[in-house]
Amino acid sequence: MHALIVIDVQNDFCPGGALAVAGGDEVVEPINALMGAFDAVILTQDWHPAGHSSFASQHPGKVPLDRVDMPYGPQVLWPDHCIQGAAGADFHPGLNTNRADLVIRKGFRPTIDSYSAFYENDHATPTGLEGYLQSRGLTTLTLVGLATDFCVAFSAIDAATRGFDVRVNEALCRGIDFDGSLTAARQRMNEAGVTLS
Ligand code: VGL
Numbered sequence: 001m002h003a004l005i006v007i008d009v010q011n012d013f014c015p016g017g018a019l020a021v022a023g024g025d026e027v028v029e030p031i032n033a034l035m036g037a038f039d040a041v042i043l044t045q046d047w048h049p050a051g052h053s054s055f056a057s058q059h060p061g062k063v064p065l066d067r068v069d070m071p072y073g074p075q076v077l078w079p080d081h082c083i084q085g086a087a088g089a090d091f092h093p094g095l096n097t098n099r100a101d102l103v104i105r106k107g108f109r110p111t112i113d114s115y116s117a118f119y120e121n122d123h124a125t126p127t128g129l130e131g132y133l134q135s136r137g138l139t140t141l142t143l144v145g146l147a148t149d150f151c152v153a154f155s156a157i158d159a160a161t162r163g164f165d166v167r168v169n170e171a172l173c174r175g176i177d178f179d180g181s182l183t184a185a186r187q188r189m190n191e192a193g194v195t196l197s
């Protein structure tokens with residue numbers, strides 16, 4: 001059984017949003033068109049409380065894209081984005097959310113970020129998605145969405161490491177791509193056994 005996992009196609013990651021990914025909105029219609037071909041469609045939603053620890057605004061003297069050391073490891077700092085209940089956290093209005101069997105939210109704990117749909121950035125705290133997929137027999141996963149080099153890549157690597165057959169459809173992803181992050185993410189995905197197409 002094959003699931004389509006649509007990562008973070010939310011207003012803040014689209015042009016005009018707080019953490020806009022270039023061309024982020026271009027993936028919306030082609031993702032909609034793909035949904036019917038899958039046994040299950042799952043959406044992820046970045047869902048931060050105001051004042052989240054991944055926001056540069058919470059770290060005096062820091063600006064977005066600076067790095068800090070968190071108790072769980074290094075963390076890139078971001079502009080305030082995807083705040084629970086705010087318009088920026090809504091899915092892009094063109095995304096066909098009706099087709100989704102499951103919406104999984106992540107990043108809701110104030111002191112830890114969660115790029116991956118499977119584990120928070122400590123690589124230990126589960127979101128529950130793995131158990132959901134297992135109990136539905138969804139062993140093959142195609143990932144699309146935003147951003148290729150952060151939430152898509154982290155999700156793909158976690159899933160491949162946990163034994164899923166993972167494909168990333170790069171044409172239906174867009175990346176943030178700073179400081180070599182896209183090239184590095186592609187390499188890490190390849191090493192983890194993710195199929196890039
Ligand atoms: C993401 C940075 C911060 C993503 C989410 O969806 O790739 N990136 N929060």
Ligand code: ZN
Nearest residue numbers: 046081082107
């Ligand atoms: Zn976030």
